[in-house]
Amino acid sequence: MAQRRMVSPKITDTDVFLDMPLSSQALYFHLNMHADDDGFIDNINTIKRMVGASTDDEKLLIAKQFIIPFEDKGIVVIKDWRIHNYIRKDRYTPTIHNDIASRLTVDSNGSYQMKTDDKVDVTGSGQPDVNQMSTNGIPLVDAGKVRLGKDRLGKTNTMSSSNEHDESLVSATKQIIEKINQLSGRKFRVTDSAKRLVKPRLVDYTLDELLEMLEYKWNDWSDWDGRYNAFQPETLFRAKNTDKYIASMQAEPVKKESDSNDWLSNITEAADNA
Structure with a gap:
C-alpha cells in the first residue's frame, strides 16, 4: 500500500x-x-x-x-x-x-x-x-444527485430580488420568525437584521426546507439545557450552521419530543421492562 x-x-x-x-x-x-x-x-x-x-x-x-x-x-x-x-x-x-x-x-x-x-x-x-462511455459517446454520470449549493437542480429559489424590502423576502422571513417564536415561545420580530440573515439561506435552500430545519433542530435539542438561548436567528441561520443542520436533518428522521399526555404509557412501559 x-x-x-x-x-x-x-x-x-x-x-x-x-x-x-x-x-x-x-x-x-x-x-x-x-x-x-x-x-x-x-x-x-x-x-x-x-x-x-x-x-x-x-x-x-x-x-x-x-x-x-x-x-x-x-x-x-x-x-x-x-x-x-x-x-x-x-x-x-x-x-x-x-x-x-x-x-x-x-x-x-x-x-x-x-x-x-x-x-x-x-x-x-x-x-x-x-471513463465508461455510453453508446453515443457521452460519459455516463449519475445525475440522480447534485451537490448542495447555489446551483441545486429541481429547487425553486425563493429569492427573486436583492432588495431587502422585496415582498418575497419579507414574507419568507416573517414565516421563519413566526416558526421560531411558535416553537420557542420567544418574541423575535422581522427586522432588517433578520432579513439579512435569512436572505442568503434562501439562495441555497427552499423556504420549506428552512422551516423543516427549524422543527428538526428544536426537537433535536430537546435534551439540551441551552436550547432556549441557542434557538435564535443568529445561530440558526449562520451559513455553516444551516448547512450542517440541514445535512443532519436529511440524513436522519426528525426526533419527536415525548408528548406530555404519554406520561402514563411511559411509566407503564418502564414498569413492564423492569
Missing part, C-alpha cells in the same frame, strides 16, 4: 468545500490520509474519534457528496479519490472491498459515481470502470 497521499485544490479550493465548518474539512483530510489505495475507509468512526469530529461532520460530507457511504457495510469511499491521487502500479494495492467497488463507476472527471441500471461493469474485474 502506498503511504503518500495527495489532495487536489480542484476539490478543496471550491466554495462548496470551504463553506463547510473546519471540523468537517479536517475530517475530510484525515479520511484521505487513512483511505486504502482505492479511496475506501472502513473505520470512519475511529477516525472521527481520533480527530474530534462529530457525526454531523460525517453527514455533511455525505450530503455535499464528498464521500459516498455504504451503510450496509459501514464503509465510505472518497468520491474524488482518483482526482486527488495517482498511485504507481508497483506501489498500488487493490482494495479488499471488491463487492463494494463493483457498485461504482468512474465518470469522465475521475470521480466515483454509484452505478445505475444503465451503467454496467464491462471490465469483468469487479473494479470501477474508468
